[in-house]
Amino acid sequence: MCNAKDYLINETAWCPGCGNFAIREALAAALAELELPHHQVLLCSGIGQAAKMPHYIKVNGFNGLHGRALPPAIGARVANTSLKVIVESGDGDTYGEGGNHFIHNIRRNPDIAHFVHNNQIYGLTKGQASPTSETGMKTKVQTAGNILPPFNPLSTALVMGAGFMARCFSGEKDHLKETMKQAIQFPGYALIDILQPCVSFNKLNTYGWYKERVYHPENHDPQNWQAAMELARQWGDEIPLGIFYNVPHETFESHFPTLRGEPLATRPFNPADLSSLQDEFL
Numbered sequence: 001m002c003n004a005k006d007y008l009i010n011e012t013a014w015c016p017g018c019g020n021f022a023i024r025e026a027l028a029a030a031l032a033e034l035e036l037p038h039h040q041v042l043l044c045s046g047i048g049q050a051a052k053m054p055h056y057i058k059v060n061g062f063n064g065l066h067g068r069a070l071p072p073a074i075g076a077r078v079a080n081t082s083l084k085v086i087v088e089s090g091d092g093d094t095y096g097e098g099g100n101h102f103i104h105n106i107r108r109n110p111d112i113a114h115f116v117h118n119n120q121i122y123g124l125t126k127g128q129a130s131p132t133s134e135t136g137m138k139t140k141v142q143t144a145g146n147i148l149p150p151f152n153p154l155s156t157a158l159v160m161g162a163g164f165m166a167r168c169f170s171g172e173k174d175h176l177k178e179t180m181k182q183a184i185q186f187p188g189y190a191l192i193d194i195l196q197p198c199v200s201f202n203k204l205n206t207y208g209w210y211k212e213r214v215y216h217p218e219n220h221d222p223q224n225w226q227a228a229m230e231l232a233r234q235w236g237d238e239i240p241l242g243i244f245y246n247v248p249h250e251t252f253e254s255h256f257p258t259l260r261g262e263p264l265a266t267r268p269f270n271p272a273d274l275s276s277l278q279d280e281f282l
């Protein structure tokens with residue numbers, strides 16, 4: 001059995017105090033508590049500070065292109081249904097350049113857990129507004145203030161039919177770890193939008209800013225879509241945390257009878273099986 005430290009790689013290139021550290025520790029603890037062996041987990045990402053995660057956790061990793069964390073994750077999941085596939089990337093990567101993949105992945109509903117490090121800024125490229133930046137927020141590029149309203153990932157996910165959707169805060173590591181465990185075990189696409197302070201470039205949404213606002217709603221029923229939507233839309237002086245929605249439905253994988261049983265990746269391959277196809281097409 002592994003403990004959390006066994007999943008951690010010592011060297012990281014994140015700024016001291018970055019919210020990414022707590023997310024990494026929560027993930028390592030979640031994997032350890034679920035007793036997931038290193039070889040059975042695949043971590044996929046795009047490009048960004050958050051997307052460095054596959055370099056810092058000892059499991060299988062794929063660090064792809066900006067905005068393209070989900071397509072390889074789905075491919076890997078289909079090829080090897082024995083893998084636990086987890087996607088980690090930033091808000092820019094996931095909701096901006098990867099927005100199209102985000103939306104259509106929810107329609108497909110593959111068995112993938114998706115942890116978005118939402119620091120409301122582009123961190124790696126040094127502080128431009130991201131899709132979730134607050135209106136009016138000044139950056140080195142948006143010098144007069146961001147003119148756009150923020151994208152709401154959780155209400156979008158609900159509208160698109162996501163079966164599991166949650167919001168966490170990297171300043172509450174234990175809550176994040178427990179939510180990650182549930183997302184990883186959820187049969188289908190599971191999104192956690194994680195509020196993650198970027199201490200170097202986002203001087204508005206700091207640890208203090210989030211701590212003053214986050215709260216845990218009482219008596220919320222995660223099977224109630226309408227109530228989940230109300231929580232997803234709440235932002236400002238009060239920001240709810242927790243699992244807002246949790247209702248499994250048919251996964252992408254379940255549509256394909258060929259994916260049942262032995263994973264494609266480990267199934268014996270016999271070229272002779274293709275001879276009838278060759279006869280038909282050649």
Ligand SMILES: Cc1ncc(C[n+]2csc(CCOP(=O)(O)OP(=O)(O)O)c2C)c(N)n1
Pocket residue numbers: 047048049050051065066089090091092093094097117119121122123124125130
């Ligand atoms: C195709 C492509 N477009 C743009 C970029 C430049 N780029 C790299 S990371 C990034 C944004 C990073 O922000 P986010 O995804 O929020 O992650 P963070 O660094 O804040 O964790 C951008 C625009 C790129 N590398 N490739």
Ligand code: SF4
Pocket residue numbers: 013014015017018019020049050119123124197198199200201
């Ligand atoms: S720039 Fe921001 S997101 Fe990137 S490592 Fe530094 S604090 Fe973290």
